[in-house]
Amino acid sequence: MSKRQDALDYHSSGRKGKIEVTTTKPCATSLDLSLAYSPGVAEPCLEIEKNPLMAYEYTAKGNLVAVVSNGTAVLGLGDIGALAGKPVMEGKGVLFKRFADVDVFDIELNTKDSDEIIRTVKLLEPTFGGINLEDIKGPECFYIEEELKKIMNIPVFHDDQHGTAIIANAGLLNALVLVDKKIEDIKIIVNGAGAAGIACANLARILGARPENMYLCDTKGVIFKGRTEGMNAYKERLANDTDARTLEDVMVGADVFFGVSAKGAVTKEMVASMAKDPIIFAMANPDPEITPDEAKAVRSDVIIGTGRSDYNNQINNVLCFPFLFRGALDTHASAINDEMKMAAVKALAALAKEDVPDSVRKAYSNVEIKFGREYLIPKPFDPRVLLHVAPAVAQAAMDSGVARRPIENMAKYLESLEALQGRSKEIMRGLINKAKSNPKRVVLPEGEEEKILRAAQVLIDEGIAIPILLGDKEEILAKIKELNLDLGNVQIIDPATSPKRGEYIDALFDMRQRKGITRAEGKRLIKKNRNYYGAMMLEKGDADALLSGIEHHYPDTIRPALEIIGKQEGLSKVHGMYMLVFKKDVVFCADTTVTIEPTAEELAETAILTAQKVRHFEVEPRVAMLSFSNFGSAEHPLTLKVKRATQLVKEWAPDLIIDGEVQANLALDPELMERQYPFSKLKGNANVLIFPDLQSGNISYKLLTRLGGAEAVGPILMGMKKPVHVLQRGDDVSDIVNMAAVAVVDAQMIEK
Ligand SMILES: NC(=O)C1=CN([C@@H]2O[C@H](COP(=O)(O)OP(=O)(O)OC[C@H]3O[C@@H](n4cnc5c(N)ncnc54)[C@H](OP(=O)(O)O)[C@@H]3O)[C@@H](O)[C@H]2O)C=CC1
Numbered sequence: 001m002s003k004r005q006d007a008l009d010y011h012s013s014g015r016k017g018k019i020e021v022t023t024t025k026p027c028a029t030s031l032d033l034s035l036a037y038s039p040g041v042a043e044p045c046l047e048i049e050k051n052p053l054m055a056y057e058y059t060a061k062g063n064l065v066a067v068v069s070n071g072t073a074v075l076g077l078g079d080i081g082a083l084a085g086k087p088v089m090e091g092k093g094v095l096f097k098r099f100a101d102v103d104v105f106d107i108e109l110n111t112k113d114s115d116e117i118i119r120t121v122k123l124l125e126p127t128f129g130g131i132n133l134e135d136i137k138g139p140e141c142f143y144i145e146e147e148l149k150k151i152m153n154i155p156v157f158h159d160d161q162h163g164t165a166i167i168a169n170a171g172l173l174n175a176l177v178l179v180d181k182k183i184e185d186i187k188i189i190v191n192g193a194g195a196a197g198i199a200c201a202n203l204a205r206i207l208g209a210r211p212e213n214m215y216l217c218d219t220k221g222v223i224f225k226g227r228t229e230g231m232n233a234y235k236e237r238l239a240n241d242t243d244a245r246t247l248e249d250v251m252v253g254a255d256v257f258f259g260v261s262a263k264g265a266v267t268k269e270m271v272a273s274m275a276k277d278p279i280i281f282a283m284a285n286p287d288p289e290i291t292p293d294e295a296k297a298v299r300s301d302v303i304i305g306t307g308r309s310d311y312n313n314q315i316n317n318v319l320c321f322p323f324l325f326r327g328a329l330d331t332h333a334s335a336i337n338d339e340m341k342m343a344a345v346k347a348l349a350a351l352a353k354e355d356v357p358d359s360v361r362k363a364y365s366n367v368e369i370k371f372g373r374e375y376l377i378p379k380p381f382d383p384r385v386l387l388h389v390a391p392a393v394a395q396a397a398m399d400s401g402v403a404r405r406p407i408e409n410m411a412k413y414l415e416s417l418e419a420l421q422g423r424s425k426e427i428m429r430g431l432i433n434k435a436k437s438n439p440k441r442v443v444l445p446e447g448e449e450e451k452i453l454r455a456a457q458v459l460i461d462e463g464i465a466i467p468i469l470l471g472d473k474e475e476i477l478a479k480i481k482e483l484n485l486d487l488g489n490v491q492i493i494d495p496a497t498s499p500k501r502g503e504y505i506d507a508l509f510d511m512r513q514r515k516g517i518t519r520a521e522g523k524r525l526i527k528k529n530r531n532y533y534g535a536m537m538l539e540k541g542d543a544d545a546l547l548s549g550i551e552h553h554y555p556d557t558i559r560p561a562l563e564i565i566g567k568q569e570g571l572s573k574v575h576g577m578y579m580l581v582f583k584k585d586v587v588f589c590a591d592t593t594v595t596i597e598p599t600a601e602e603l604a605e606t607a608i609l610t611a612q613k614v615r616h617f618e619v620e621p622r623v624a625m626l627s628f629s630n631f632g633s634a635e636h637p638l639t640l641k642v643k644r645a646t647q648l649v650k651e652w653a654p655d656l657i658i659d660g661e662v663q664a665n666l667a668l669d670p671e672l673m674e675r676q677y678p679f680s681k682l683k684g685n686a687n688v689l690i691f692p693d694l695q696s697g698n699i700s701y702k703l704l705t706r707l708g709g710a711e712a713v714g715p716i717l718m719g720m721k722k723p724v725h726v727l728q729r730g731d732d733v734s735d736i737v738n739m740a741a742v743a744v745v746d747a748q749m750i751e752k
């Protein structure tokens with residue numbers, strides 16, 4: 001199918017268009033109706049009448065942005081009219097929602113009369129927390145924005161001007177670092193002197209570019225002092241005192257080209273005439289002024305970005321407006337000012353220099369992403385952009401006095417932004433904060449693995465754990481250097497040469513001599529098998545937790561821990577669970593990894609240990625003992641086993657909220673439970689699901705991740721004497737960090 005057809009089908013398949021409105025409150029009963037609408041709704045109305053700021057409390061205003069366009073400069077398609085521009089405006093709504101959870105109404109206005117637009121938008125003020133002007137052409141856009149800013153008390157921001165300027169200049173600052181040039185010295189060409197061009201030029205000047213080194217061009221060529229054709233006050237202010245008349249003229253010796261004009265406006269010859277290490281941001285959409293392939297064909301030293309997502313270095317305002325508005329809305333800012341824009345430039349530029357998480361690499365087909373010529377600015381799917389840009393903007397709003405609701409606790413604010421990105425972040429953040437309150441030593445036997453080293457960096461930077469790396473010291477240090485990490489004085493131990501190896505060999509021999517291990521074999525295991533060395537460190541108190549398995553088979557990792565550490569006294573087995581995170585829910589599933597056919601006693605043990613572990617996550621467990629029967633509805637040895645296990649849990653842990661045996665749908669439907677089985681102890685839907693055997697547990701959690709879209713954290717091992725967790729092959733850095741936090745909190749509990 002053609003790309004054109006793909007795009008048309010994308011827009012027309014299913015519900016037409018790209019957006020719909022959903023509600024945030026229930027409206028299922030007549031009580032709901034009386035609250036949502038008459039008579040209840042009168043109460044918030046009266047509160048807002050008394051104090052208009054209460055609209056932020058009782059309505060969606062504070063998170064609602066109008067994307068307003070008259071369709072006169074839709075991408076680089078030009079004046080295609082308000083209606084034809086609607087797919088782009090809906091698209092902006094999708095991006096606002098996807099990247100920053102900002103709600104949008106797109107408003108297409110069928111007029112080219114600037115004053116009519118101003119009047120209309122002003123009248124919309126009660127509805128919205130902010131106004132994002134989009135694809136309104138220059139020079140009208142300047143007047144419209146300036147006037148609206150004067151008369152409105154909510155942020156008004158023309159995305160094509162400032163969003164583009166912010167991202168282009170953030171990219172420029174980083175590109176200049178790479179080519180070792182100073183902004184004061186460079187010659188900059190801006191092609192296109194409309195909304196985007198004028199704003200890009202103005203911001204570059206604020207950042208230090210010299211007016212005499214900057215040349216603007218439009219359809220009539222260079223904008224020079226004294227030109228009369230096609231001029232306006234905004235072009236006039238940036239006119240250069242020059243004899244050059246064409247783009248071709250000014251491109252000679254230029255260091256930087258900003259293209260915000262039209263497809264194909266730049267030729268290969270022009271690129272060839274630029275200075276050494278030329279920087280080209282060909283930002284026209286959907287087709288750039290010149291493609292990266294064309295530019296690279298004539299200049300191997302070029303650094304190039306485009307507005308498109310299918311090339312490296314996407315210089316597009318999508319990287320700005322969702323996050324900038326997030327910070328502005330969260331502070332109830334009355335405006336988006338220069339300080340906030342500058343904060344966004346700096347935050348974006350700085351973030352590109354940081355190490356990139358695996359989740360981002362995965363979203364981009366695992367390509368290596370590292371600050372450099374092909375990665376100047378962060379990627380839109382990098383979840384850290386929200387966490388860096390929104391707080392920087394919010395802080396600038398507060399510092400510059402436009403915030404009407406200052407953020408009192410930035411750390412909490414950051415957590416709330418993480419929560420926007422999913423429940424897992426929120427729950428994991430709780431656990432990570434617990435870990436940070438008293439970090440413990442976590443030994444990582446796979447010390448030279450890249451993911452382990454990157455995870456160690458996060459653990460150190462965030463103060464979650466004190467990593468100890470096992471492996472060849474020289475090799476690990478070289479890898480740290482190659483990855484550009486800074487692990488400070490991280491402890492690195494080579495088991496082959498460690499002074500402790502004798503003591504550990506003796507201990508292993510003592511433990512295992514009657515279980516078939518000779519002294520020579522003990523020596524080999526401690527020196528050569530780092531999982532044995534790591535487990536022995538834990539046993540001897542030289543580490544507080546062990547985390548391994550990223551490059552090993554599960555049995556190879558767990559065996560040394562079972563032999564050396566062993567399970568807790570009084571337990572029949574160790575048990576394994578997964579935390580499954582859905583958009584709105586979290587469930588904990590066990591046993592998903594260890595015991596194939598548990599007895600009733602073992603099942604009861606799984607339930608109790610899982611409930612205990614769930615409390616580490618600050619979640620109150622509600623346990624369902626799953627089967628294919630509801631409270632005796634089907635009598636069979638398998639259902640009777642679950643029934644008996646439930647009774648045992650009730651005896652052994654009488655305070656636990658638990659019931660069974662139940663079918664999965666009933667466990668997750670409190671209304672049905674209340675209606676049909678009002679006697680059940682399980683009130684509210686279950687968040688801990690105990691499966692009757694390993695087959696059902698393992699199959700279910702895998703189905704839930706595959707078909708249900710759940711994110712899985714685990715396997716979390718329960719019942720070991722000391723904290724040991726097994727990583728999965730293919731785990732990301734964030735998975736390793738999460739499991740380290742789990743291990744640290746385990747270690748804290750043991751200390752208590
Ligand atoms: N990557 C990104 O994030 C963004 C990219 N853009 C792109 O920038 C372009 C302009 O958008 P915007 O500023 O909003 O539109 P405007 O209509 O406000 O401005 C367009 C400007 O480009 C000039 N122009 C048009 N064609 C040419 C050409 N062949 N050579 C030189 N100048 C030309 C026009 O000249 P004149 O004044 O003589 O009419 C005008 O100055 C679009 O392609 C758009 O997609 C815009 C915003 C963000």
Ligand SMILES: CC(=O)C(=O)O
Pocket residue numbers: 073074075076135159160284285307316317318
């Ligand atoms: C990206 C954008 O806003 C534009 O091309 O108009």
Ligand SMILES: [Mg+2]
Pocket residue numbers: 075134135159160
């Ligand atoms: Mg636009």
